[in-house]
Each structure stands twice: as structure tokens, then as C-alpha cells.
Amino acid sequence: MQIYGDTKSGNCLKVKWVCDHLALPYDWIAVDIMTGESRTPAFLAMNGAGQVPVVRFDDGRTLAQSNAIIRYLARGSALIPSDPFDAAKMDEWLFWEQYSHEPYVAVCRFQMVYLGRSRDERDPDKVRRGEAALARMEEHLQKHRFLATDAVSLADVALLAYTRVAHEGGFDLAAYPAVQRWIREAEQALGLAG
Structure with missing residues (x-):
């Protein structure tokens, strides 16, 4: 492959x-x-x-x-919950990531990392919607260890990708302690922490 x-x-x-x-x-x-x-x-x-x-x-x-x-x-692996409803909850986060998180958090990062724009040059609507996405994650992760179930899943893989580097897009993760905790635990569960 x-x-x-x-x-x-x-x-x-x-x-x-x-x-x-x-x-x-x-x-x-x-x-x-x-x-x-x-x-x-x-x-x-x-x-x-x-x-x-x-x-x-x-x-x-x-x-x-x-x-x-x-x-x-990941088909057949522990990254996809075996319970059909839990798998659907994982998919719910996967769809949400591509529609309500990535277009804002990742695009602000793209503007700064790839295009060399300053924090102040980011699109204000994308910043607002990126903050809303991080706030939704914070609210959920205050009550749950991981996103879809009590174990790491593809939902965590998908959201971790840009959330862990949101600061590179001008987002202050200090405002999201539950998200910070989740980043550490998801990285560890996936073998990324080092």
C-alpha cells in the first residue's frame, strides 16, 4: 500500500x-x-x-x-466499536469533524502555517466557528474520556489530527482543559505520545 x-x-x-x-x-x-x-x-x-x-x-x-x-x-479493529450504535456515534463525530471542525480549525492553521499569515489576518468567521467547535468538544469531554465511547476510536483519530495543533492556527487551547486532557490521553492510547 x-x-x-x-x-x-x-x-x-x-x-x-x-x-x-x-x-x-x-x-x-x-x-x-x-x-x-x-x-x-x-x-x-x-x-x-x-x-x-x-x-x-x-x-x-x-x-x-x-x-x-x-x-x-480500521475495519475489524478495536478502533471501530463493535456495538452498532457506538459505531454510529463514532461516525457522527467523523461527519461532524469534516463539516464543523476541519473547515475552521484546520483552515486557520493552513492560513498561518502554509500561507504565512498572522493571527490577525485569519478569517473572523472561521475563527468564530473554530472556537465554537473547540467549545463543543470541551463540553463533551468534560463528561467523557473519549469522543464516541470509553475507548479510543476513529472519532478520536479524526478530531485529534487538527485539534492537537490548533494553536498553530491561532487558537488558545489553554481555554479548553478537558480538550487538553483528551489530547494527552488520545495520543497515549494511539502510541503518539513520546
Whole structure:
């Protein structure tokens, strides 16, 4: 299996983390999105959206979209709850992450890390909605150890990717102590803490 991605991208790291946690063998193919490497004809043949990550399996099939990839790779593992309702709660967080968290927290980080903008140059609406996403996580994590169940799941993998580096997008995680606790525990459970 080959993973085409950028190690600065949380969406790409989700895939790497799942592979590493489950000891799935892969080759990492670095793609520099800032120089157009995800817009070449060869890359677009794998993913017409021109986005990373993309996984190419040994049989030649490809799969894009980070949450679809991790959902596929983790099938049958403890990262997907065996109880159907708990698995649906995990999916609920996966969908929420892509719709209500990533477009704000990750985009503010992209503006600062990739585009070199200052904290004050961030889009105010994205900042407001990013803060709302972090506040929702804080409220939930004040009552729960992890997001979907009492054990780490793909919901935690998905939300950890950009939450743990939210400060790089100008968000102050000191305001979210339950989120900070969850980051430490999720990193430890996934073998990322070091």
C-alpha cells in the first residue's frame, strides 16, 4: 500500500496514525501541495479532486478522503466499536469533524502555517466557528474520556489530527482543559505520545 500525503496535513496524518497503530505496512509518498504536485495528471488520475491523502492499494485501486480511508483500514479493529450504535456515534463525530471542525480549525492553521499569515489576518468567521467547535468538544469531554465511547476510536483519530495543533492556527487551547486532557490521553492510547 502507498500513502500519498503531506506530513504537515492532519488529514494525511490520520491515515499514517491508523496504519502505524494497527501495524499495517505502507510506503509514504510525499506530495507537496504547495508546488502543485497534487494537480499533476498522474495524481489527478488517482484522485480527480486533487487532494491528499490518497491510498493506492497493491491491486491498483485507490481511495481518497481521510475519514473514508481510515474507516476502511480500521475495519475489524478495536478502533471501530463493535456495538452498532457506538459505531454510529463514532461516525457522527467523523461527519461532524469534516463539516464543523476541519473547515475552521484546520483552515486557520493552513492560513498561518502554509500561507504565512498572522493571527490577525485569519478569517473572523472561521475563527468564530473554530472556537465554537473547540467549545463543543470541551463540553463533551468534560463528561467523557473519549469522543464516541470509553475507548479510543476513529472519532478520536479524526478530531485529534487538527485539534492537537490548533494553536498553530491561532487558537488558545489553554481555554479548553478537558480538550487538553483528551489530547494527552488520545495520543497515549494511539502510541503518539513520546
